[in-house]
Amino acid sequence: MEDSDTVDGLPEETMISFLRRETLQLICDILDTDNTWETIAPYMPGIQMRDVDGCRRFASYNQSPTKMLLRIWCSKGYNATHLYQLFAKTKLIRLMRLMRSEVDEKYHCLETKILNPARRFRPNIPPPGSQSASRSKKTETNEASPAPTQSSSSSTNDPLRVAIEGTLPVTYLELLEATNGFAASNVIGKGGYGTVYKGEIKATGGMVAVKRILAGNDSSAHGSKVEKERLKQSLTELRTLARFRHDNILPIYAYSLEGPEPCLVYQFMANGSLEDRILCRVSDYRITTVKKYLFQKGTTPLTWIQRKEISIGAARGILFLHSFAKTPIIHGDVKTANILLDKHMEPKLGDFGLSRDGQVEAEATEKCPLIASHIKGTLAYLAPEFITSKILTTKLDVYSYGIVLLEIASGQRAYSDSRETRGLVEYCQFNKELAARQNTRLREFLIDKRAPPLANEAEELFLEALIEVGLAGAYSDRRLRPSMAQIVEHLCKNTIPVIE
Numbered sequence: 001m002e003d004s005d006t007v008d009g010l011p012e013e014t015m016i017s018f019l020r021r022e023t024l025q026l027i028c029d030i031l032d033t034d035n036t037w038e039t040i041a042p043y044m045p046g047i048q049m050r051d052v053d054g055c056r057r058f059a060s061y062n063q064s065p066t067k068m069l070l071r072i073w074c075s076k077g078y079n080a081t082h083l084y085q086l087f088a089k090t091k092l093i094r095l096m097r098l099m100r101s102e103v104d105e106k107y108h109c110l111e112t113k114i115l116n117p118a119r120r121f122r123p124n125i126p127p128p129g130s131q132s133a134s135r136s137k138k139t140e141t142n143e144a145s146p147a148p149t150q151s152s153s154s155s156t157n158d159p160l161r162v163a164i165e166g167t168l169p170v171t172y173l174e175l176l177e178a179t180n181g182f183a184a185s186n187v188i189g190k191g192g193y194g195t196v197y198k199g200e201i202k203a204t205g206g207m208v209a210v211k212r213i214l215a216g217n218d219s220s221a222h223g224s225k226v227e228k229e230r231l232k233q234s235l236t237e238l239r240t241l242a243r244f245r246h247d248n249i250l251p252i253y254a255y256s257l258e259g260p261e262p263c264l265v266y267q268f269m270a271n272g273s274l275e276d277r278i279l280c281r282v283s284d285y286r287i288t289t290v291k292k293y294l295f296q297k298g299t300t301p302l303t304w305i306q307r308k309e310i311s312i313g314a315a316r317g318i319l320f321l322h323s324f325a326k327t328p329i330i331h332g333d334v335k336t337a338n339i340l341l342d343k344h345m346e347p348k349l350g351d352f353g354l355s356r357d358g359q360v361e362a363e364a365t366e367k368c369p370l371i372a373s374h375i376k377g378t379l380a381y382l383a384p385e386f387i388t389s390k391i392l393t394t395k396l397d398v399y400s401y402g403i404v405l406l407e408i409a410s411g412q413r414a415y416s417d418s419r420e421t422r423g424l425v426e427y428c429q430f431n432k433e434l435a436a437r438q439n440t441r442l443r444e445f446l447i448d449k450r451a452p453p454l455a456n457e458a459e460e461l462f463l464e465a466l467i468e469v470g471l472a473g474a475y476s477d478r479r480l481r482p483s484m485a486q487i488v489e490h491l492c493k494n495t496i497p498v499i500e
């Protein structure tokens with residue numbers, strides 16, 4: 001067996017021998033289902049990308065990947081109590097209950113803590129290798145492996161430590177190998193803060209996108225300020241993505257901070273950005289010159305069904321950010337370039353470099369809004385209250401998302417110098433008045449000319465909903481904008497929100 005060094009090379013005693021066989025089997029059965037083990041692996045200190053790859057290969061031989069993962073983890077000195085705390089951290093209460101009889105009862109209060117997060121409790125379980133650890137076996141000293149138990153005040157205050165918690169480290173060398181040495185032919189995109197490369201993790205053949213944060217060569221005070229801002233944004237992105245996992249949020253797989261430039265590794269999105277797909281644009285980076293000739297007419301326009309699914313999926317991603325945690329997360333840079341499409345055209349919201357904890361914009365009572373000094377966003381997508389007063393609430397994302405919907409409906413850009421009415425909202429409003437004067441349906445003025453003709457009444461209704469929800473979302477008075485929950489509801493039902 002090719003991977004015998006990682007699979008069978010571990011002595012049997014490194015299994016979690018302190019767990020009853022039946023308990024271990026039950027835990028493995030649950031975590032093997034739907035590859036749930038992959039969601040806890042990033043929270044296991046000491047577990048690296050290559051370990052996860054090894055477990056995946058183990059699974060391909062019809063073996064339990066969870067059992068393998070736990071064996072590797074135990075070989076690094078972690079024990080049942082650490083496992084219990086890992087389940088607490090990843091909120092797998094069912095698994096905690098399964099093994100609770102096998103850990104000291106002083107840790108059982110972790111279950112109460114999950115059910116009642118307001119109560120603060122931090123049992124001190126020493127990490128392996130520390131003097132008081134029950135197993136003092138020292139392992140792989142070159143690994144930065146902060147045990148999950150080490151969330152003391154000093155570590156929680158360390159932004160770097162907090163940012164990388166829950167995401168796998170990968171070596172710069174592995175990324176060099178994956179991207180053919182960051183070859184120009186692997187470039188798939190460029191953003192304000194770095195270049196994105198397509199890469200292949202050799203062990204699994206899995207495709208990834210590697211964002212390599214630009215290293216500036218400007219050593220002036222301004223240059224180092226820009227550099228700092230870049231690093232800060234990549235850490236913000238890392239921190240946010242490590243905290244939230246959702247079908248419509250671009251998953252981050254790994255990071256590398258030890259090389260010459262910091263790198264973030266994401267799931268590869270085969271269909272590129274929504275912006276490119278709306279414009280039927282073949283990215284210069286994506287293809288060779290020969291292919292560019294073949295594709296010069298551009299990519300196939302999105303169908304109306306695809307547009308509907310993309311709109312709803314992206315809205316769900318934003319709604320998740322706004323509602324998942326106690327404090328809503330404001331993305332701050334929602335735009336078609338940041339909605340990426342996987343091979344099934346499933347949309348995933350990416351680029352969290354500007355995301356911030358914010359607050360829900362209340363419909364009835366006007367709370368004092370947060371003032372953000374950092375969010376920049378892209379001007380055409382930025383809500384007026386942010387531009388004028390730096391007011392930051394969830395309605396900031398609603399405004400930007402409204403613009404996205406208008407782009408999906410009309411195929412127009414958010415801002416264009418070649419239009420008489422440059423801003424997209426003004427362009428739509430202008431056409432709305434024109435349509436009313438000519439007693440014509442607005443959709444006939446605004447429909448994306450590249451899109452296939454509307455096939456049935458449902459598609460016609462959807463296009464109308466798209467335009468009206470888009471306009472409502474981009475309403476200048478933020479208090480009159482719908483919430484993301486209302487938007488998802490309207491789009492799913494093809495209904496039009498009532499606005500003044």
Ligand SMILES: Nc1ncnc2c1ncn2[C@@H]1O[C@H](COP(=O)(O)OP(=O)(O)OP(=O)(O)O)[C@@H](O)[C@H]1O
Nearest residue numbers: 188189190191192196209266267268269273337351
């Ligand atoms: N995971 C991914 N899979 C495939 N392509 C990607 C992925 N991430 C980014 N890209 C491509 O790389 C481009 C640049 O992405 P990036 O997030 O760096 O910048 P941006 O959002 O376009 O710009 P900025 O960060 O300045 O707002 C994207 O527009 C997209 O085409």
